[in-house]
Amino acid sequence: MNAPLVNVHSLSRRFGPTLALDNVDLSIESGEFVALLGRSGSGKSTLLRTLAGLDAPSAGTVQVPTERMVVFQEPRLLPWKTTTQNVALGLNGRDARSQARSALAEVGLEHRLEAYPATLSGGEAQRTALARALVREPKLLLLDEPFAALDALTRMRMHGLIESLWKRHRPSVLLITHDVDEAIVLADRALVIEGGRMVASIPIELSRPRDLSQTGFIALRRQLLSAIGVTDAELRSPAAVNPHADAESTESRHLIAMA
């Protein structure tokens, strides 16, 4: 059996007095799609930034492939470059532009090759960011709530797109999300992080493509929500979450709206 592509062992990250990550273990197989769920401040973004090489661990070991790419919640496109130039930026070789064009075609943007980011819709901008990541053939694709800023309909389309791209290119994916349904639709396995500790790892074995009407979907959602710590009381009365900190309550309400 092959060694896992990502191997994190007893990873801790301290910011001053607060412990953002507390003894985290994580392994991701080659080609595996993993979703990481957690509330705001649970440490999920810190873990992703560590895997992306943007943040250094305070303790522990992290093994990741160097061929890794990140798609953030905001597309981070250079406003002064066209979509093709944005995707091709930093690529070497003569065929950089044609590679960029075919990557854009793959995400369904063949009609927007020369567009400036200011003229793109939110979904188009995020698809460009996805093309920029894919064109580099990453072994590990890190997605930091990439659909959170999109409207519901666009988000559903993006789910379909990401699943088909993943099937074709087979990178390992770590998707950070606070949307339980998104995790169930896309992932092979859902992890739950809470207070910097990995509290649950739940395999999702529904057949693909998945949708809400599948048997087992609702049960999985219930299981994941309870792992996140959304109690039955919270689910029945949204007022119960109001005492929480502001940032957290919006997210909890979102989790509840999903349920």
Place this chain on the structure above:
Amino acid sequence: MQITAPALLDDRASALSIAPPQKRRSRQWLRALSPLGLLALWQIGCSSGWISDQTLAAPSQVIRSFIELTADGALQHHLLVSLGRVAKGMSIALLVGGSLALLAGLSRTGEYVIDAPMQMLRTLPVLALIPFFIIWFGIGETPKVALVAVAAVFPIYLTLYSGIRGVDPKLVELSKIIGLPRSALIWHVILPGALPTALVGVRYSLGISWLILVAAEQVNASSGIGSMMNDARDFLRIDILVVGLLIYAILGLVVDIFVRWLERRLLSWRPSFINAAA
């Protein structure tokens, strides 16, 4: 837009929304009326003798002098000399100010070494340096070009430096993820990001160079718009003085049009320009 509140409440508001462009044009025409009126008053004042020709030349006289000066090529000669000095001074300012801003903007050490002295020097009144420049560089071309360069260097430095520091750190982080080398990061991410701010500095520098040049050319110069005006003062040629002022006003306008054109070309990716083009 001059839509009054009752008009907005009117249920024909959709018809009103078509009207504004026309309204604006007629208003702009009105704007020209007042200066034209003043010009007419000025002409009437001079020809009727209310304003002595020792105080101010009549517009008709100014136009005549302008034509005379153009006909014998004197004006073109002075203008070319002045333009040359501004061009030289601005080139030095762009080179020096740009390099210093890059050094200070892109490295901590550069910032420590360069920024504090620049912030101190920029508050010096440049005109107070004229005596020094005459002592150091004599009375030839050098002190004039040097004065323009010194005056123009600070706006370029300050705006490019703050533009570089204002580049979105998220874009810099992204560049790190896609493995962009440092030279490409500077060329593709940092400089274009700093450009809108830096162009404001270029515009300001161009304006200030002309301002300084007038003063510089009145010190022992035999050519240039400033020296032409200096001679005119000695011979009490008020009409030529007014022609000089006119030239400065026109140059100001031309410089502004040039920088706007530059912005339109270089910043065509900005939403405001994209909308204007559509």
